Amino acid sequence: MNALISTALSGVVLMFVGLFVRNKQHIKFFAIAAVIIAFIANLAQYPSVELGGYVMYGMIEVTKFGVLFNAVALGATLLYFLLSGSEFEKVGEHVADYFALIFFILAGISLAASFSNLLMLFLAIEIMSIPQYILAGADKKNLKSNEASLKYFLMGAFSTGILLMGITLIYGAAGTFNITELGLGAESVHPLALCGIILMVFALSFKVSAVPFHFWTPDVYDGSPTVFTSFMSTVVKAGGFIAFLRMFHTSFAGGTISEHWTLILSIITAATLILGNFSAVFQQSVKRMLAYSSIAQAGFMLFAVIAMNNMGTQGVILYSAAYSIATIGVFAVLMKLKDYTFEGFNGLARKQPLLAVAVTIFLFSLAGIPITAGFFAKYFVLSAAIQHGHLLWLVILAVLCAAISVYYYFRVIIAMYFKQGDPGVENITGGFKAALILAIALVLVLGLFPNLLLCWL
């Protein structure tokens, strides 16, 4: 709740900061300060929910889980600001507005982490989505950015329509918007609700870009200004998952019907994994590769949703953290390069060893190699699926896909370390290096001691 209020207010404040502060550096500092305040405010709420969540007017339910997820999202955003905050200036004039939009997205995410009413789910998803449409098109003169924005907008609005129809049909069947009372996994479900659920699953899959509702993702991620792609494909995506997870775990679980939802979703997951990974293999641009990899990673996060158990909840937190930090890191380095293709990385290890090491560790984390956070993230979601009991085929598939993912992640490493080249690199400041080291440390610490994060749950 604190996170929601503080981020929303920060957004408004930053809008006004943009009016009165001309220096873009200062705006960045404002944003960083605001996100730190939000982070602290969010944590300050932890003691009050430690023994059990509380519900506000049947709309929002603040739980430990929600607070923790907000902490992860805010932390990742802080890292993002530290690493890429100065890239905002390159996109366009309205730096403060971009920051403000990001804060609004964060408000949406914190709502997504704690909704207990379908209305709030809808609002959360919209608050997350609409600023993204703008951010995607922030580079106004760039046709690719334009296209990304338009595509994202049309697809996003379309999926919103579908989501709403789903919600309405469910409401028609159940007579309530409260997710704890819906009971969609029960023994029998009203036919209206059946249609509603399917529409809803589709729409949410859309938002988290699960196959076959992913087709907008690569184009949008590729076309958007890189600095925003970085945020969209990480924190925001995690926010989508948290909404999905809450919905699924509260309303869809328990009961015989829930197996059918699990089946639908596991097919979606399988498709996501296969398509995401195989497409990523064939990309020439690292940015686009990361776009597809984000689809593939979405497949892994879907495990947490399907499994509907405690392990999955922990997994999605850890996965969000690991995936966000690592991807933000890779993007931060990518933005420092002139050439976004794999060749652009050739010989980076010679020229900028720290950057190369950082990218290597982040990619290790994405691939799920031990002692990086990504390993435990994958571990938890796979565990969740195995614990579920009926998803072993999916787990094996996921493992095969993880091996494929190594292929495209390591192409970057190979380019950096084993190939000759002279990559064009922008000036690297000390602050950037420090932030990068912080990110590396986070990845490694979470990789060694995931309980540092999970002990809060």
Added chain:
Amino acid sequence: MLTVLLILIPFIAGLIAFGLKGSGPKVLGMISSLATVVIAIGAWGRFGTAPDSLNFVANWIPQLGSQFRVGLDGMGVMLCLLTAIAFLLVFITIYNRNYERSNSFYGLMLLSQAGLMGVFTAFDALQFYIFWELALIPVYFLCSLWGGEKRIAVTFKFFIYTFLGSLLMLVGIIYLYFQTPDHSFSWASFTSMHLNPEDQKWLFWLFFVAFAIKMPVFPFHTWQPDTYEQSPTPVTMILSGVMVKMGLFAVLRWLLPVIPQGAAMWSDVAIVLCIIGIIYASCIAMVQNDLKRLIAYSSIAHIGLMCAAIFANNEQSLQGVMIQMFNHGINIIGLWIIVEIIQQRLGVKNLDQMGGMAQKAPRMAIFLVIISLANIGLPLTNGFIGEFLMFSGLFQYNHWFMAFAGLGIILAAVYTLGMIQKIIFGQGNTLTDTTTDLQPGETLALSLVVIMILVLGVYPKPMLDLVSSTSEVVNKLF
């Protein structure tokens, strides 16, 4: 604590080495590997007197029931010793070489040593998995950075193979974890749970594929000859001397005791695969002209035999496998040292371009002959006792299997002797005429190898004593 030191020393030394310049890394590597040898020997001593003191447990991820749990049994002590010795030998051999970016080279070498030590000492499945992966990554970088022309593609293949295998193992580990009554990863919980045979049937393959890729067993071996050929020879030494033992070790530690019925169900299949591997690899080795590939294939054959012996599931064969793990490690490292020397002197790997080295480098020739014979398993060399035990174990299991595996011995003799003949006898050519004999460092390394070969060949009792307790445990649980 000794056990933890075995991991920590190379790990810290490795990290430090990245920051050093000039000959610093070299010296550091030497010191660190000497220290690990000393500690390993110390651990051996402790093992006789107070084996419990070698165990160390610390809390790690309490939510998961995973602990930092290291310990040493007989097999562990032996393999740690092998690892320590292997790295020492490697560092002695390459002491005079100057590698480009030697700090990274030594750093990565030491890190891989830390990983290996971790694998051999882990008594917690999750931790085992993590070390299993960690041992791989430095090797990947070593091969890709300092290897031959086709190194990038080849090592990539190697990496993906093993990574895929280990992920399958991870699935298996997680599955087993949920089956344990106390939700723990400890070896004790894993071995004490009651799995139903249906589960064991497929779980076996999750683990076996991972281990088979590492060993490698036919048909998972395709990465191996290429990687051995393309890797820088010091890395090949580690790969073939120690890393392949990870697979065997893992079968003994984590497969047989944990999934006994699964292993029993599939042991025939596994053995058949191994024997196919033995014969197939031996045949290819016979017609192989490339020195490195020849030894690589011979390694497949030897490992195949060991693996087959493991699945023969009796105490004799298990004991044989265990000491053969050590001995084969020593022998093959010896061989690779010589290969490294030849390659460095001649700059070629093709056997047809060699010959007459006996005249130019008599000392080397002697070493080569002794090590090769040990590798074939001639009596009074260390190879003999292990092979003997394995064959007798295999014989007890099934005569036919033994017969086919025995064919491997004969073929091994054929190609090994052929190799010796091609290298040191016959006419020299312009290339070999320039050869010089061993340098002091090389002599030292080879002498150590040969001493071990002879001593263990004549007096294998300490080794047998060391591993007998472990083989009993494994056999009992199996």
Added chain:
Amino acid sequence: MTLLSIDWFFIIEKVLLISVVLVLSLVVAMYSTWGERKVAAWIQDRLGPNRAGPMGLLQPLADGGKLFFKEEIIPTNANKFLFILGPSIAMMVACMTSAVIPWGDTLVIAGHPVSLQVADVNIGVLFIFGVVSMGVYGIMIGGWASNNKYSLMASVRAASQIISYELPMGLALIALLMLTGTLSLKEIVEQQRHGLWNVVYQPLGFFIFLICAFAECNRTPFDLPEAENELNGGYHLEYSSMKLGFFLFAEYINMFISSALIATMYFGGYAFPYMDSLGLNPNMVTILGFLALFLKTLFFIFFFMWVRWTIPRFRYDQLMRLGWKVLIPLALANMLITGAVILARQH
């Protein structure tokens, strides 16, 4: 034979009422043109129309007839369908607004109560809002379809202006709604019948509403969309014949309806002082009420004209600034003050 159970009386009654209202609107609109010219003449100290009939009273008929018989021109570049659609919508909307205005209380004819309101819906105010905002489509489509630069410019201006003034209008109404607590126009009138007129409580609200009504009807001083010296006649530049007539008519009907609405909402509608204490026949009271409303409406129509010939046209930026920066904050403040005062008086 379920068909027979339809309440034919009801339907006939409504049809009659609708016809009367529509005809009344048209006639008022027609004579507004005459009135406009007369008022203009009076203000400018000249005679105005005086040829056709006594005092030129037949002038509107002549004008109407002329419009019917004029050639219908549709430019080649225009989009024909939209070109016809534009004025049609404008006219339609103008005709629809009157549906919820209570023209009077209930008449009792042959024992049947006959309401002088076409439809007493409980969201009357919203209905008017909804329908009125459709009006902008007529102008916009008309301007766009003409494919004329002036027309397009004018229609864009008109659209901007109308939507801009809809905001303060809505906000002003909200203050009124806080007072009345209902959206039904009938009830609003009934409340005023038994109490004071709303303008007493809502002078500022009335003022804002009035200004917005001027803007919504594109009346001077806000007649930028047809500013002839800038735009050659505005969005209906390309129109001729009855299509032009529709645009013009629509404007006058809107003026009429706006006046009626202002009278209804702020000046008691058909209520007049002492209407319940005169002791007359209820039907008589109703008829008097209707006349009262009509008079009030006529006054406001006159006011519209008076303003037109008194105040010069705004500049566009002045217009927008007035709408956004003055009226919206004023309306908000009015709303908040109203709310606070009402709540304070409640306790």
Added chain:
Amino acid sequence: MPVQYYIFLSIALFCIGVMGVLMRRNAIIIFMCIELMLNAVNLLMVAFSKMWADAGRVDAGSAQLFVFFIMVVAAAEVAVGLAIITMVYRNTHSVDINILNRLKN
């Protein structure tokens, strides 16, 4: 009127919207189709609200509240969406989504 009427009407409108989105190529028309979908939802939502209110649920008004929120969000989407379409139009002089295929490799 029974709620079925509304269900059918809404579903029909919704399907028209969906088909429009899938088949039309003009960004503005797609956008209008999306709005049609949202309005279909609004209608249905209100109908259901009435239905549940008749069935005696005291909280049935929340569905009408939902409609308000949908409207607001739709307005926000309109604002953003039209801005985006305008931006695209200014850069490409077209709002046909078919010509926007630069990103496809």
Added chain:
Amino acid sequence: MVYLQYFCAFGQCFIGKLMYTDTEFLSATTTPFSYFPIVLQLIAALGFVGITMLATHFLGPKRKTSDKLINFESGIEQKGNARQPMAIKYFLTAILFVLFDVEVIFFYPYAVNFKDLGWDGFMAMLMFVAFFLCGFIYITKKGALKWED
């Protein structure tokens, strides 16, 4: 299956209800039938507009010349298409209208229930107005409402 039932029900109700439009429904203000007169008026308005349009179409003379059918541009030759992008200001106004208008929507239910909600509701509304003003001040400061330039 269920939809089939719905369909049948729909059919029955359709025939039943439309034929049977009772006074009860027509006079009450809370049912959909209270809008019936509005429909009547709509039909009347449509009829009037349609008939007049048709009538004038046939009544007026038709003497079309190409010059007459050209768009009027103050007598000078026509240049280009009229449908050029307009100043972005108009568009911005439209968007701002959409945004602020929906905020106004929220005032309506509040205004109707305002007396029941009392001071609590007033405070909530005050907050809402504060946000409204935030947006308003923001756009003003951003210069969205500046027409002078």
